[in-house]
Amino acid sequence: MEERILEFIGDLRRAEMRISTSEALDALAAAAEIGLTDRDTFRTTLATTLVKEARDLETVDRLFNLYFLDLQALGEGVKKALGPEDPRVHEMLDRLVDEENLQLDELTELLMRGQGSEMEMAIRAGGQHAGLERLMYFLQVGYFSRRIADQFDWTAIEQDVERIMALLEARGLDPGQLARIRNYLELRLEAFRRMIRQHVERELERRAYRAGERLTREVLSEKPLFALTPDEVAQMRGVVARLARRIKDALALRQRQEQRGRLDTRRTIRRSLSYGGVPMEVFLRRRHRDKPKLVTICDVSDSVRNASRFMLQLVWSLQECFSRVRSYVFVSEIAEVTQAFRETQVERAIEWALKGAPVDYHCRSDFGYAFSRFAHTELESLDRKTTILVLGDARNNYNDPQAWALRLIRERVKGIIWLNPEGQWGWGIGDSVMPLYAPACDIVRECRTIGQLGEVVDNLVHRWWRRGH
Amino acid sequence: MFESVEEVQQRFRGAHYIASRRIATVVFLAARMGRPVLVEGPAGVGKTELAKTLSEVTARPLIRMQCYEGLDEGKALYEWKYAKQLLYTQLLRDRIGELIADAPSLPEAVSRIAGQDDAFFSYRFLSPRPLLQAIRSDDPVVLLVDEIDKAEPEFEAFLLEVLSDFQVSIPELGTVKARHVPLVVLTSNNARELSDGLKRRCLHLFIDFPAPGDELEIIRLKVPEIPERLARAVVAAVQKIRTLDLRKPPSVSESIDWARSLVILNAQALDPALMESTLTLLVKYEKDLERVKAGLDKILAEVPS
Ligand SMILES: Nc1ncnc2c1ncn2[C@@H]1O[C@H](COP(=O)(O)OP(=O)(O)O)[C@@H](O)[C@H]1O
Numbered sequence: 001m002e003e004r005i006l007e008f009i010g011d012l013r014r015a016e017m018r019i020s021t022s023e024a025l026d027a028l029a030a031a032a033e034i035g036l037t038d039r040d041t042f043r044t045t046l047a048t049t050l051v052k053e054a055r056d057l058e059t060v061d062r063l064f065n066l067y068f069l070d071l072q073a074l075g076e077g078v079k080k081a082l083g084p085e086d087p088r089v090h091e092m093l094d095r096l097v098d099e100e101n102l103q104l105d106e107l108t109e110l111l112m113r114g115q116g117s118e119m120e121m122a123i124r125a126g127g128q129h130a131g132l133e134r135l136m137y138f139l140q141v142g143y144f145s146r147r148i149a150d151q152f153d154w155t156a157i158e159q160d161v162e163r164i165m166a167l168l169e170a171r172g173l174d175p176g177q178l179a180r181i182r183n184y185l186e187l188r189l190e191a192f193r194r195m196i197r198q199h200v201e202r203e204l205e206r207r208a209y210r211a212g213e214r215l216t217r218e219v220l221s222e223k224p225l226f227a228l229t230p231d232e233v234a235q236m237r238g239v240v241a242r243l244a245r246r247i248k249d250a251l252a253l254r255q256r257q258e259q260r261g262r263l264d265t266r267r268t269i270r271r272s273l274s275y276g277g278v279p280m281e282v283f284l285r286r287r288h289r290d291k292p293k294l295v296t297i298c299d300v301s302d303s304v305r306n307a308s309r310f311m312l313q314l315v316w317s318l319q320e321c322f323s324r325v326r327s328y329v330f331v332s333e334i335a336e337v338t339q340a341f342r343e344t345q346v347e348r349a350i351e352w353a354l355k356g357a358p359v360d361y362h363c364r365s366d367f368g369y370a371f372s373r374f375a376h377t378e379l380e381s382l383d384r385k386t387t388i389l390v391l392g393d394a395r396n397n398y399n400d401p402q403a404w405a406l407r408l409i410r411e412r413v414k415g416i417i418w419l420n421p422e423g424q425w426g427w428g429i430g431d432s433v434m435p436l437y438a439p440a441c442d443i444v445r446e447c448r449t450i451g452q453l454g455e456v457v458d459n460l461v462h463r464w465w466r467r468g469h
Numbered sequence: 470m471f472e473s474v475e476e477v478q479q480r481f482r483g484a485h486y487i488a489s490r491r492i493a494t495v496v497f498l499a500a501r502m503g504r505p506v507l508v509e510g511p512a513g514v515g516k517t518e519l520a521k522t523l524s525e526v527t528a529r530p531l532i533r534m535q536c537y538e539g540l541d542e543g544k545a546l547y548e549w550k551y552a553k554q555l556l557y558t559q560l561l562r563d564r565i566g567e568l569i570a571d572a573p574s575l576p577e578a579v580s581r582i583a584g585q586d587d588a589f590f591s592y593r594f595l596s597p598r599p600l601l602q603a604i605r606s607d608d609p610v611v612l613l614v615d616e617i618d619k620a621e622p623e624f625e626a627f628l629l630e631v632l633s634d635f636q637v638s639i640p641e642l643g644t645v646k647a648r649h650v651p652l653v654v655l656t657s658n659n660a661r662e663l664s665d666g667l668k669r670r671c672l673h674l675f676i677d678f679p680a681p682g683d684e685l686e687i688i689r690l691k692v693p694e695i696p697e698r699l700a701r702a703v704v705a706a707v708q709k710i711r712t713l714d715l716r717k718p719p720s721v722s723e724s725i726d727w728a729r730s731l732v733i734l735n736a737q738a739l740d741p742a743l744m745e746s747t748l749t750l751l752v753k754y755e756k757d758l759e760r761v762k763a764g765l766d767k768i769l770a771e772v773p774s
């Protein structure tokens with residue numbers, strides 16, 4: 001069982017769940033605590049030790065079903081194949097084996113008295129010997145089923161059956177009873193063969209699932225954002241959420257190391273004056289790093305919408321890292337969407353910001369107009385603690401770039417960081433005015449894939465705000 | 470503490486808590502393995518109550534730490550009673566004077582005073598907060614860290630240290646190690662993501678809205694005077710309302726409240742008028758109310774009569 005659990009953990013990891021060694025050990029320990037039990041309890045035992053995200057539970061259930069057979073259902077299946085239970089046959093066979101002190105082949109024993117689970121174990125062991133890990137295609141199912149079947153000594157079984165039948169006959173059972181017993185054993189034999197095939201089929205399914213998950217993950221992280229299908233976008237949300245958490249964890253740890261309470265002498269003494277110099281109230285100072293203010297300005301026209309989506313998700317998932325986050329979206333008209341993020345869940349807010357009312361999506365991108373409007377209305381609210389994060393491809397449709405507006409904004413703030421979802425080779429070509437905006441920015445980065453986006457934001461949180469402090 | 474998962478279920482039920490098989494399994498494992506449980510799920514599904522019930526059935530005192538923004542180590546662990554220390558120094562000024570009267574030099578005087586540190590940095594002057602209480606307790610306790618997602622991430626990192634070895638060091642007094650590892654329950658409403666470290670340390674339990682059968686039992690337990698027919702109707706309606714895409718779907722606490730008021734109103738069955746007039750007990754947002762009202766017929770169609 002342990003091996004099976006470890007294999008299962010391996011697959012959860014390949015499905016992008018981060019499971020630490022200590023959690024793996026916990027799962028083993030918990031399984032030992034809970035003992036042999038029903039399937040649901042076993043599933044809960046693995047889930048509670050290994051899976052710490054509600055959203056991963058579904059994947060776990062799916063994998064669990066592929067891994068740990070529904071033995072009860074299996075038992076039912078076998079039962080159905082065998083027809084109604086026949087305790088008298090059972091008893092008769094048991095007595096015979098005992099009294100005659102019969103030495104039978106292991107598989108014969110199993111067929112006579114085994115439970116579904118024991119049969120399954122035998123098949124699994126057979127699979128290991130038969131090199132089942134090489135199974136890849138549906139066409140190989142028959143081949144591998146035969147190879148597993150070949151692990152068992154069918155001649156010995158047949159001989160055992162004949163031996164048993166002969167002994168029973170010698171004991172004077174009537175032909176009707178004999179036929180019933182033979183029938184029972186044959187049915188079990190057949191059910192066993194069927195179980196072998198099912199085992200191979202399931203293994204194939206599990207492999208396909210595993211390969212699929214990994215492939216999607218790897219490919220998606222490196223796939224240009226604009227090319228993601230709606231399905232892939234949905235899958236990437238989970239990836240971005242994990243990314244956000246990783247960044248946050250690292251940051252929290254660091255903050256904790258940096259700020260421990262110290263006596264704030266000045267405040268303590270000042271207050272003590274009102275108690276005749278006795279410092280009745282003590283003030284502790286937290287070494288507080290001012291958290292940065294962040295303003296995001298996202299182009300949400302079709303070409304870069306996915307990039308904006310993920311950047312917004314990332315930034316809003318990281319909002320505790322900032323003292324304030326404000327977000328604006330534009331195509332040509334620019335609008336603030338901060339409120340939506342405060343009030344609703346990030347994912348819904350993004351859908352709203354991207355599809356909903358705030359700006360007209362049918363016009364053509366006009367960065368110049370958006371920046372000039374922004375400079376016009378928001379300049380007063382900016383200060384030296386604010387960092388501006390622009391996301392856009394700077395494809396201005398030959399409108400006036402109005403780079404002066406961006407420069408004006410830059411004078412007010414701590415810095416401007418521009419993320420461009422288009423490959424660097426395209427900057428400045430055609431209607432791209434990136435080179436005109438770049439001088440006003442402190443950092444300009446290409447950001448075509450989730451991988452790149454993650455890197456940039458991580459860097460931002462950890463380095464950019466520490467500069468000069 | 471518990472011999473089996475079934476025993477957990479039975480004893481919780483005895484304390485008026487309906488634990489699903491999943492909940493009972495996790496509680497069983499936590500007790501066996503001495504691991505904290507992190508309970509997540511929407512508000513009102515019985516996360517806090519789970520910890521209280523655990524304390525009740527194990528007859529271990531409950532120590533509760535309610536988290537909030539700005540909660541720090543001092544408030545969670547211990548604080549020196551500075552005022553009391555100062556008061557004592559004032560009162561004992563003469564004795565201190567004597568102590569240093571014949572000191573030949575200032576450094577000597579200082580070190581004599583420092584020699585008396587022990588008297589002032591002792592448990593007498595320490596006020597233990599929940600975490601230290603849980604660790605120092607002579608008897609085993611249940612520690613509830615409620616709504617951990619409201620505290621800041623830095624606090625979480627600190628809590629993790631405590632939960633990892635159940636010992637804390639107080640510089641002036643040395644290390645305090647727990648005599649008994651407490652049963653720890655942490656709850657979160659998912660206001661933000663918790664750190665991986667903390668999650669790794671805990672068993673995880675996600676409590677969702679209960680299955681209809683469990684919810685019916687909860688209602689029967691919490692509102693014993695409710696007619697059976699009405700109880701069934703309440704559960705069916707609530708379960709249906711949860712499937713509407715509401716901003717805040719009604720939780721167990723709301724269905725209990727609703728059932729109670731229906732009993733007070735002496736209702737025997739649900740009808741549209743009754744539902745309309747009591748709906749605000751179930752859903753709180755204006756938009757949600759509209760949506761439920763619009764679907765009232767459909768909801769009632771699913772209700773057994
Ligand atoms: N499984 C349950 N069995 C009994 N009562 C429950 C159950 N779940 C919820 N309740 C009741 O619902 C109310 C809300 O529970 P509470 O623990 O405060 O929710 P949470 O902490 O999850 O927000 C309490 O009155 C509790 O008694």
Ligand SMILES: [Mg+2]
Pocket residue numbers: 513516517518615656
């Ligand atoms: Mg609560």
